Amino acid sequence: MNAAAASETNNVEASPAALLENPAARILSRRHRLRWWEALPWILGIVFYFAFPDYLGFGAELLVTILFALSLDLALGYAGIITLGHAAFFGAGAYTVGMLAYYSVWSEPITSLALAAVAAAVIGALSGLVLLRTKGLTLLMLTLCTMALLEQAANMAHDYTGGFDGLPSLAIAPVFGVFEFNPLYADTQYLYALGVLLVCFGFVRTLVYSAFGQSLTGIRENVLRMHAIGSPVRRRLVICYTISAAIAGVAGGLWAQTNAYVNLSTLGLDRAATVLIVLILGGYGRLYGAFVGAVVYLALEHFLAQLYPTAWQLGLGLLLVVIALFARNGILGLGEALWRRCRDALSRRKRAGSAAS
Amino acid sequence: MLGGAAPREPGRAGQALTGLPVNFAADLASILLGGLAAGTVLFVVSVGLSVTMGLMGFINLAHGAFAMFGGYIIVLAMNRAHFGFAAALVIGFVGTAALSIVLEQFLYRRLYRAGELDQVLFTIGLIFIFIAATTIAIGPESQTLQLPQALSGQLNLGFITYRTYSIFLIAVGFAIAFGIWLTFERTRIGAQIRATVDNRRMAESLGIDVDRLFTITFAFGSGMAAIGGGLGAEFLGLDPQYALKYLVYFLIAVSVGGLGSVLGVYYAALLLGVLDFVLKLYLPKGGTIFIYVLAILMLLVRPQGLFGRKEL
Numbered sequence: 001m002n003a004a005a006a007s008e009t010n011n012v013e014a015s016p017a018a019l020l021e022n023p024a025a026r027i028l029s030r031r032h033r034l035r036w037w038e039a040l041p042w043i044l045g046i047v048f049y050f051a052f053p054d055y056l057g058f059g060a061e062l063l064v065t066i067l068f069a070l071s072l073d074l075a076l077g078y079a080g081i082i083t084l085g086h087a088a089f090f091g092a093g094a095y096t097v098g099m100l101a102y103y104s105v106w107s108e109p110i111t112s113l114a115l116a117a118v119a120a121a122v123i124g125a126l127s128g129l130v131l132l133r134t135k136g137l138t139l140l141m142l143t144l145c146t147m148a149l150l151e152q153a154a155n156m157a158h159d160y161t162g163g164f165d166g167l168p169s170l171a172i173a174p175v176f177g178v179f180e181f182n183p184l185y186a187d188t189q190y191l192y193a194l195g196v197l198l199v200c201f202g203f204v205r206t207l208v209y210s211a212f213g214q215s216l217t218g219i220r221e222n223v224l225r226m227h228a229i230g231s232p233v234r235r236r237l238v239i240c241y242t243i244s245a246a247i248a249g250v251a252g253g254l255w256a257q258t259n260a261y262v263n264l265s266t267l268g269l270d271r272a273a274t275v276l277i278v279l280i281l282g283g284y285g286r287l288y289g290a291f292v293g294a295v296v297y298l299a300l301e302h303f304l305a306q307l308y309p310t311a312w313q314l315g316l317g318l319l320l321v322v323i324a325l326f327a328r329n330g331i332l333g334l335g336e337a338l339w340r341r342c343r344d345a346l347s348r349r350k351r352a353g354s355a356a357s
Numbered sequence: 358m359l360g361g362a363a364p365r366e367p368g369r370a371g372q373a374l375t376g377l378p379v380n381f382a383a384d385l386a387s388i389l390l391g392g393l394a395a396g397t398v399l400f401v402v403s404v405g406l407s408v409t410m411g412l413m414g415f416i417n418l419a420h421g422a423f424a425m426f427g428g429y430i431i432v433l434a435m436n437r438a439h440f441g442f443a444a445a446l447v448i449g450f451v452g453t454a455a456l457s458i459v460l461e462q463f464l465y466r467r468l469y470r471a472g473e474l475d476q477v478l479f480t481i482g483l484i485f486i487f488i489a490a491t492t493i494a495i496g497p498e499s500q501t502l503q504l505p506q507a508l509s510g511q512l513n514l515g516f517i518t519y520r521t522y523s524i525f526l527i528a529v530g531f532a533i534a535f536g537i538w539l540t541f542e543r544t545r546i547g548a549q550i551r552a553t554v555d556n557r558r559m560a561e562s563l564g565i566d567v568d569r570l571f572t573i574t575f576a577f578g579s580g581m582a583a584i585g586g587g588l589g590a591e592f593l594g595l596d597p598q599y600a601l602k603y604l605v606y607f608l609i610a611v612s613v614g615g616l617g618s619v620l621g622v623y624y625a626a627l628l629l630g631v632l633d634f635v636l637k638l639y640l641p642k643g644g645t646i647f648i649y650v651l652a653i654l655m656l657l658v659r660p661q662g663l664f665g666r667k668e669l
Contacts, residue, residue, distance in 0.1 A: 082473050130657055136473060137416055138660045141612045145649045145656075148605060152646040269601070273481060280478055314489035320482025324475045325467055 032209035056186040060258040063193040069290035071247035077285035079240045080220030085147030089120040091267030093249030098262030101170040120249020128241035151267040166263025189258040283330030394523035396630020397530030402585030403610040405578015411554040411617020418480040422487035422600035427453040427583015450580040457579035491597040499596040554617035615662025
């Protein structure tokens with residue numbers, strides 16, 4: 001590279017075309033492009049609809065779990081906020097949709113989801129403003145306490161929330177005024193959930209590749225350095241936490257709509273721990289971890305938990321221990337490591353072959 | 358969430374607010390004693406967690422599982438092998454400490470330098486394993502602990518007659534807290550622990566074997582948890598869900614008290630016990646909400662806890 005080109009690439013004002021001659025810049029600019037395999041989950045989603053018409057209820061549950069895990073990924077995987085209380089937002093969204101529908105205030109599904117997102121975002125912003133001052137064990141405790149607080153509050157407001165029994169048989173209006181939710185056959189629920197997931201995923205994907213998303217990763221990796229370069233760390237974290245809460249609220253609202261009921265299980269430690277496990281299993285801090293984790297977890301649960309509930313719990317415990325000790329990046333991380341090893345072995349062999357000839 | 362140590366008498370206590378002042382004093386004393394007894398159990402279980410977290414910064418959510426494991430050993434030793442209460446407590450302590458040393462050497466050790474998330478996942482996994490293993494080995498039903506004759510009656514304290522067991526718990530808890538405090542303040546190993554909690558790197562460079570220190574305190578803390586599990590089994594119950602059910606309470610006691618502070622945990626646990634007891638009595642429906650609110654406010658004002666050192 002001659003001196004003129006070098007000075008050009010070092011110059012911030014250089015034209016984008018010139019910048020792209022630098023290999024590092026090329027990799028960076030290509031990183032967020034859509035790849036062919038990114039269509040796979042959605043194709044599989046459609047295939048599932050036609051292949052397993054009897055399992056659409058299960059499918060809708062799966063899609064909701066993916067969405068919920070995706071929202072956690074934004075906070076935990078990208079911004080590094082370790083929370084044990086993410087179900088607080090899921091429950092907030094579910095109860096927003098549930099109470100609006102139960103008391104016949106508002107039952108139009110899409111706007112209900114928007115309201116659920118707003119309700120969860122408000123709670124996320126308020127709690128985030130105070131919680132995110134802390135870190136480590138204190139943060140963990142505070143997220144846990146916030147969730148327990150909401151759960152107790154929902155239990156106490158028995159007259160409005162139905163307490164432990166929850167609110168049954170919610171009447172949700174048809175989607176777009178046309179497609180009705182049929183409690184016995186979940187085809188509308190499934191496609192509706194798939195659509196909502198697609199929209200939310202598009203949003204999250206755009207977000208994590210944006211400058212904002214990059215700064216979140218920076219905060220996760222080295223918060224001191226982000227402070228040093230003048231990044232408004234706390235504000236970024238609160239915004240991320242709020243967005244994550246809003247998406248979790250959408251997931252909760254979707255859960256209430258597809259199941260046509262809402263109860264305290266949407267707010268508990270069980271749900272928060274489950275979504276954490278789902279995300280870790282798939283691989284956190286990567287967009288498709290939520291998908292892989294949810295599919296594997298729910299499939300295992302569906303086939304094993306009914307048969308051997310105790311053995312399932314034992315296996316889940318062993319799985320978590322093994323992941324924490326040996327496979328910190330989840331299934332996708334393992335796959336990536338395997339792929340890299342194969343590729344290296346191949347290229348080494350190729351090099352050896354060309355050297356021999 | 359914590360069961361009351363005394364038979365609950367909401368009517369009587371409720372009357373006390375409007376009734377005679379003589380009654381009120383007696384009720385106040387009975388509430389205090391019941392709360393202190395529950396708080397004592399909370400302290401005995403949590404103290405080990407506080408010290409090990411302070412030492413290594415290891416987030417060990419499975420601490421309650423050790424308490425459950427020990428509680429089961431103690432109850433089974435009494436019910437099936439017909440050991441005395443004291444002997445069973447010793448067996449529980451030794452058995453749980455031995456198990457914790459094995460787990461520490463082979464598993465925990467690998468994660469000291471890992472991130473919080475890995476520690477959280479690992480210990481949640483351990484909780485699941487403990488719960489499932491207990492369910493498979495012993496069964497999902499709750500185990501009952503039969504107190505020895507000497508502890509099951511009522512004791513006349515002069516101004517009030519109260520359950521002997523609650524008084525016994527409070528006394529034992531005080532003795533344990535005093536003993537641990539003395540060990541911390543007056544012995545060589547106590548000084549090493551305090552030094553390591555304050556500044557681990559400095560302690561290491563002064564030649565303190567932090568890993569060994571941690572193994573010892575971890576084993577001791579798990580043994581204490583076992584004793585707490587046994588002492589509390591009579592009124593907290595003992596079933597496989599124990600490890601998860603009371604986790605939030607253990608964590609609140611530890612974080613409100615301040616990591617690595619024995620007296621802090623003692624005060625926090627007693628406070629939590631009394632508060633829980635009072636709220637259960639006067640607000641049986643959802644009184645626990647105030648505990649969460651108070652814990653949140655407390656941790657916001659003093660993130661390092663009541664007695665914790667401020668992080669530098």
